[in-house]
Amino acid sequence: xxxxxxxxxxxVELLKKIYNxxxxxxxxxxxxxxxxxxxxSIYSRSFCNNNSVVFHDxxxxxxxxxxxIDVQNCTRLYYKEKTMTLYRNxxxxxxxxxxxxxxxxxxxxxxxxxxxxxxxFTDGNAGSEYTKYGIDYNFFNNIMDWSTIxxxxxxxxxxxxxxxxxKRKDKLNYCLHNLYH
Numbered sequence: 001x002x003x004x005x006x007x008x009x010x011x012v013e014l015l016k017k018i019y020n021x022x023x024x025x026x027x028x029x030x031x032x033x034x035x036x037x038x039x040x041s042i043y044s045r046s047f048c049n050n051n052s053v054v055f056h057d058x059x060x061x062x063x064x065x066x067x068x069i070d071v072q073n074c075t076r077l078y079y080k081e082k083t084m085t086l087y088r089n090x091x092x093x094x095x096x097x098x099x100x101x102x103x104x105x106x107x108x109x110x111x112x113x114x115x116x117x118x119x120x121f122t123d124g125n126a127g128s129e130y131t132k133y134g135i136d137y138n139f140f141n142n143i144m145d146w147s148t149i150x151x152x153x154x155x156x157x158x159x160x161x162x163x164x165x166x167k168r169k170d171k172l173n174y175c176l177h178n179l180y181h
Contacts, residue, residue, distance in 0.1 A: 004137035005115035011141045012111050015079075019150035023111045024077035027086055029056045030103035042107070046072045058101045063127055071126040077113065079149055081106060114140075130165075 002008065015021035026042055032055050036042055039053075046069065048055050057064075064072065078086070092102045113119060121140050124131040134143060 001115050002117055002119070002136065007137035008114055008140045009111075011137075012114060015146060015150070019080070019146065021079065021150070022108055024079065024109045024113050025081060026075065026077050026107040026109065027058060028105055028107065029058050029101045030105050031056045032058075033105060036107070042075050044073050044075050056101075058099055058104075060099045067127045074120065076126075077109060080152075082152070 012021065028036070028042075035053070035055060043051075043053055045057065045059070045064070047053065086104070092100070119135070121134050121144070122131050123134075123139075123143055123145065126133075132139075132143060134140065
């Protein structure tokens with residue numbers, strides 16, 4: 001357990017009350033479920049690629065090409081459903097474009113994952129150069145912009161720095177976690 005996990009737990013209790021937080025979510029395609037259940041684990045993209053684990057990658061390949069290897073070495077978990085990226089990636093694409101996630105599935109994890117030593121938190125899209133990373137209760141309790149992370153509904157802003165910062169925080173808010181350790 002992380003040092004200070006009790007403080008993180010207090011924040012999680014507030015997130016449940018204020019934002020109806022249920023626990024960390026992993027997003028995948030239905031076709032990956034059999035492998036996940038048979039293995040009993042969810043592996044990072046890098047682990048799958050390096051160990052010939054066959055999976056349907058639900059990420060945009062152009063985005064992943066520009067994503068740091070350290071991030072690809074982690075399994076991504078989200079704080080909420082329906083982020084902008086998931087909205088863009090899920091479903092059947094009439095034009096055949098990628099990413100193509102015809103049957104999206106969310107796997108709900110116990111909040112205990114947030115308290116483990118090797119969980120890394122991000123305050124936004126890990127592919128963004130502006131995203132900060134943290135591992136302790138100070139980051140989780142004080143750096144995270146929870147009202148933006150849990151925002152639901154349209155974004156009524158003119159294009160510009162404020163809108164892009166909002167999207168960065170809403171887009172891929174997750175904790176990074178190596179579930180194969």
